[in-house]
Amino acid sequence: MKRKKQEFQFSVASSPQIRSPRSTARIMVYVILALLPAALWGVYQFGWYAAAVLAVSVAAAAAGEGAICLIRKKNTLSDGSAVLTGLLVGMNMPPSVPLYIPAIASLAAVIVFKGAFGGLGCNIINPALGGRLIAFFSWSSAMFTFQTPRTILESGLTVAGATGDAMTSATPLTFLKSSVPEYAGSISNEMEVLSLKHYSLSKYDAAVTDKINSLFGENFCYGYFDAFFGIKGGCIGEISVFLLLLGGLFLIAKKIIHWEIPVAFIGSFAAAVWVFGGLRAGTGFFSGDVVYQIFSGGLFLGAFFMATDMVTSPFRRGSMFLFGIGCGLLTFLIRYYGSFPEGVSLAIVFMNLTVPMLDRLFIPRRYGVKKKRRVGVGKGGNA
Amino acid sequence: MKQRLKTFGRGGVHPDDKKRLAADRPIRNSYFGQRAVIPMGQHLGAPAECLVRPGDTVAEGELIGRANGLISAHVYCPFPGVVEKVGPLTLPNGSSSQAVYLRIEGTFESVEDGRINDRWVGLSREELTGQIREAGLVGLGGAAFPVHVKIAVPKGKKAEYLIINGAECEPYLCADYRVMLEYTDEVLEGIDILAQITEADKVIIAVEANKPEAAGKLRGAVAHSKRPYAVEMLKVRYPQGDEKQLIRALTGREVPSGALPIDAGCVVCNVATAKSVFDAVVLKRPLTERIVTVSGGAVADPANLKTRIGVPVRDLLTECRTDFSKVKKIVVGGPMMGFALADWDTPVTKSTGGVLALTAGEVCDKPQTACLHCGSCVSVCPMGLPPAMMYKLIQAGEYEKAAAAGLPDCKECGCCAYACPAGIYLVQAFKKGKRMGRKK
Known part of the structure; x- marks a missing residue:
């Protein structure tokens, strides 16, 4: 249509004429903000080298996205998703990893797991987890070397799980998985093994646990405090359950993630641990140490920040529950019966693959239509 | 005890309603300039057939467009004047039709405000419907569906509910709100006429909960006149005022897919339409004017104007002191379903409930990215x-x-x-x- 000559020009667009302020870039910025405290905690515990790992991950992801922008002649860098992917890759790296590993993992995440599928919105599995898995299977020993956190070193305790020098140690999960069977039958709780084998814990943990035990006349094992507040070996971003929980609650309050996925994920995992988790320690059914298991490993990082990735998670409430439950049960199986001590990332990637199927189970009923109808009926109707 | 507000089943959004800008501005007459443009296709359905030619002198209230077919509506001339040109015009909603370009001149016949037809109660359904069709009435809620078609209950069907829509769920718009406040009696008498035509068992007037004054005024007047009408408050939630959502909220029924409200036993009419039914039947006035909310962040002096069909929106915006340098979009109708226009000389039509001058901040454009599958x-x-x-x-x-x-x-x-x-x-x-x- 030819525009009339008039003093002012107005923009013309299809209705609605107003939009909500929620945008893709804003969502990404909020998620990055929610992740930052936990990332900074990791840097504090593991030192500047951890910051370099994060920086290399983010830079490599941005560079990969930039390359894809050039190929596709479309600016997708400004939506912020590549930076988020890079940050997540970095947070999933052990703090002392050689820098080429996060760089390759980030490039793989952005180029192979996202770009090759058609970019943001088209990827099937969470790109950051894809990158992590590449690193996980390619450089297993580097990916399983965990630095001892600063607070424990400063406490000056012996490091029972130390491998070689005192600067690295096994994570509590690895430690328990290998040590618990030795004591099966002679302990009432897996956690006792940490003390029996003199697994190093911070002085704060001992002080707080003793205080609580004397106040309430309980007999809690050592280790919970460190596990919750992130004084333990692990990936840079996964250690502080406390800060990840705060970030996750912030995202739920901002309606950026749905509470259903983390609740179903952590809940079903906790239930499985409670029922079956005590078997390997010889304490029978219904005796698993739920609290310690959910505070360990990457469960909170995975449940609040990776499993909730919009692109690779379902969007209907019912399917979100199924998705979360699947993640939780698989995590339990891998942690207890798999060959790896940690199963969160594999569980999420597996469940990512089921999302299109799960979403089809919960198609909303259309207004004015009695029967539930399959959407996209007809041959190849799945859009 | 706080009653739980009715609402529709699921979905919906809560944009800032922005009604505070214009809600407290009483209806006043707008100015008008020297020219007006009156399109023949202001309603849903076939455009009216143009009855005048360039050079003709037309009087205020003269029929200039004849309804063309069943789903169509007459067009009356709102101003006395001389036809300068008859030519095609595309309205912002994309509908294209002939339009009469008028130079306003001559005398305005003083419109008698007296009641001409007080004895409509004795009239038959067909006679009343005929009067409504003659006046060129269309639904004033936005879709502009001819009223005589909307209220015709087909044989074998029954209108159990007559729902009068005062939800006005679009942000910014306050025209219906002002009509309910200032023309309460006219609206109620219009509803009486509609109830007689549709022979509805139950009449419900629905108002969204952000307009408690309007609901209170209507409730008071209904109680005072002992009419058997219910006034329902609805939850503030867009699109509460949509026919189908309204029916679901008030009756729990759903209009079957592809069918009309009457298939769920309902007839839905807007409050402003009820008032225009009163004008048409009791005052014998054709539809040539309507209430328009002029609002938006770039409008210094928002208002609810009683204006006539054919007035360019620029005149209304200028009258309300709009800073055009701040305007990103000019919207006719509400911001959710209304149309943005490029040409500020676009005229007010029967379906124009609002003219909004929105700033970039209000429009909140965002860059388009790929679908995130967020649901x-x-x-x-x-x-x-x-x-x-x-x-x-x-x-x-x-x-x-x-x-x-x-x-x-x-x-x-x-x-x-x-x-x-x-x-x-x-x-x-x-x-x-x-x-x-x-x-x-």
Whole structure:
């Protein structure tokens, strides 16, 4: 249509004429903000080298996205998703990893797991987890070397799980998985093994646990405090359950993630641990140490920040529950019966693959239509 | 005890209603300039047939467009004047028709405000419907469906409910609110006429809860006159005022897919339409004027103006002291379903409930990115449709599959596109998809 000559020009667009302020870039910025405290905690515990790992991950992801922008002649860098992917890759790296590993993992995440599928919105599995898995299977020993956190070193305790020098140690999960069977039958709780084998814990943990035990006349094992507040070996971003929980609650309050996925994920995992988790320690059914298991490993990082990735998670409430439950049960199986001590990332990637199927189970009923109808009926109707 | 407010089943969005800008401005007459443009196609259906030619002198209230077919409406001249030209005009909603370009001159016959026809009670259904058709009435809520068609109850069907829509769920708009406050008695008498025509068992006047004064005024007047009408407060939630959502909220029924409200035993009319029914039957006045909310962030002096059809929106905006340098979009209608226009000389039509001058901050344009699969569009769709999937099908040219997924049920309320974080033009795609689907 030819525009009339008039003093002012107005923009013309299809209705609605107003939009909500929620945008893709804003969502990404909020998620990055929610992740930052936990990332900074990791840097504090593991030192500047951890910051370099994060920086290399983010830079490599941005560079990969930039390359894809050039190929596709479309600016997708400004939506912020590549930076988020890079940050997540970095947070999933052990703090002392050689820098080429996060760089390759980030490039793989952005180029192979996202770009090759058609970019943001088209990827099937969470790109950051894809990158992590590449690193996980390619450089297993580097990916399983965990630095001892600063607070424990400063406490000056012996490091029972130390491998070689005192600067690295096994994570509590690895430690328990290998040590618990030795004591099966002679302990009432897996956690006792940490003390029996003199697994190093911070002085704060001992002080707080003793205080609580004397106040309430309980007999809690050592280790919970460190596990919750992130004084333990692990990936840079996964250690502080406390800060990840705060970030996750912030995202739920901002309606950026749905509470259903983390609740179903952590809940079903906790239930499985409670029922079956005590078997390997010889304490029978219904005796698993739920609290310690959910505070360990990457469960909170995975449940609040990776499993909730919009692109690779379902969007209907019912399917979100199924998705979360699947993640939780698989995590339990891998942690207890798999060959790896940690199963969160594999569980999420597996469940990512089921999302299109799960979403089809919960198609909303259309207004004015009695029967539930399959959407996209007809041959190849799945859009 | 606080009563739980009625609302529709699911979906919907809560944009800032911005009614505070103009809600407290009483209705006043607008100025008008020297020219007016009166399109023949201001309603849904066939455009009226133009009865005048360039050079003709027309009087105020003269019939200048004759209804063309069943679903059509007469057009009356709002001003005395001389026809300068008759030519095609495309309205912002894309409908194209002949329009009469008028130079306003001559004398305004003083319009008698006295009641001319007090004895409508004795009239038959057909006679009353005829008077409404003669006056060129269309629904003033936005869709501009001819009223005589809307209120005709087909044989074998029964109007159990007559629902009077005062929800006015679009942000910014306050015209219906002011009508309910200032023309309470006229609205109620209009409803009496509609109730007599439709022979409805039950009459419900629905008002969204952000207009308690209007509901209170109506309740008072209904109680005082001992009319058997119910005034219901509804939850503030867009698109509460949509016919189908309103029916669901008030009766719990759903209009079957592809059917009309009467198939669920309902007739729905807007409050302003009820007032125009009063004007047509009791005052014998054709539809040549309406109440328009002029509002928006760029408007210094928002108002509810009683203005006449054909006045360019620029005149209204200028009268309300609009800073055009701040304007990003000029919208006729509400911001959710209204149309942005490029030409500020576009005239007010029968369906113009609002003229909004929105700033960039209010429009909140965002860069379009890829679909994130976030599911916002599905959860806000009041019709239970899968907007993202229909969008992808339309983009792929699969119009039949889009239709099978429910595209024809989409009423373009805009919830999905409003909520979409990726800024995807969903409604635009649906309009295209429907058009292409019809072509096949």
